[in-house]
Amino acid sequence: MSKKIGIQLTGDLELAINPVRDSSGLIVSGITVGDTLYQNQYMILNAQKGEFKENPTLGVGINDMANDDDLNEWKKAIREEFAKDGLKVDKLSITTSGMEVKADY
Numbered sequence: 001m002s003k004k005i006g007i008q009l010t011g012d013l014e015l016a017i018n019p020v021r022d023s024s025g026l027i028v029s030g031i032t033v034g035d036t037l038y039q040n041q042y043m044i045l046n047a048q049k050g051e052f053k054e055n056p057t058l059g060v061g062i063n064d065m066a067n068d069d070d071l072n073e074w075k076k077a078i079r080e081e082f083a084k085d086g087l088k089v090d091k092l093s094i095t096t097s098g099m100e101v102k103a104d105y
Helices: 035-046 062-067 070-086
Strands: 005-006 017-021 025-033 034-035 090-097 098-104
Touching: 035 062, 035 070, 035 098, 062 070
Parallel strands: none
Antiparallel strands: 005 034, 017 025, 090 098
16 A cells, blocks of 8 residues: 555544444444545654654654744755655745645655
């Protein structure tokens, strides 16, 4: 299975659950599975190191960028952290108006 396919989260970072019941009322499925590429990127960008139990060295901690001028160091960190998860960055730009990241597994 591709790393792009997995359990999806809602916009509030909760599990996307949509229970489906059979004719007896028993739940036969519920967790939403689908494309998680952008979700994975978002989680890596926002996570501080130590937040992923299974990979404690993974995380950019992008919230810390607010008071920092060294954008090249942030670009380097993003590329390194994405690579740890198997993501290859094709395009990365950070400007005063926002950030654009194009990466894929």
